[in-house]
Amino acid sequence: MFTNYLFQFARILAFCFLGEVCHAVLPLPVPASVYGLVLLLLALNFRLIRLEDVKEVGVFLTGIFPLLFVPAAAGVMELWAEMGEMLLPIIIAIIPVTVLVMVTAGKTTQALTSRKKNKETAANDGIAE
Incomplete structure (x- = not known):
């Protein structure tokens, strides 16, 4: 059982490492963690791993x-004096970015839910006939 967890963790670390390699090789301003997550997603979608x-x-x-946010929060508290003068900007x-993200996520969810309901209704209508 314990070895199963180790192998799972090793697989995740392998994708983290591949993300670091992509970040070092590709000249794009994308964090290594994003590369790793995208590679893991692709591997799952293409059934390279289960x-x-x-x-x-x-x-x-x-x-x-x-x-994992505790060290970042501690760093913010340490630099609070310097950040105080930048608080208003x-x-x-x-605030506007948060509102934009919330509205976009809500509209996307509504559209996907509506699309799913329309497909289910069309499928049920096809069966009823």
């Missing part, structure tokens, strides 16, 4: 994800 090969460790890592930048 979801069961990374699921348990992925769920665990998702569960402890909030702990930061808030002015954050």
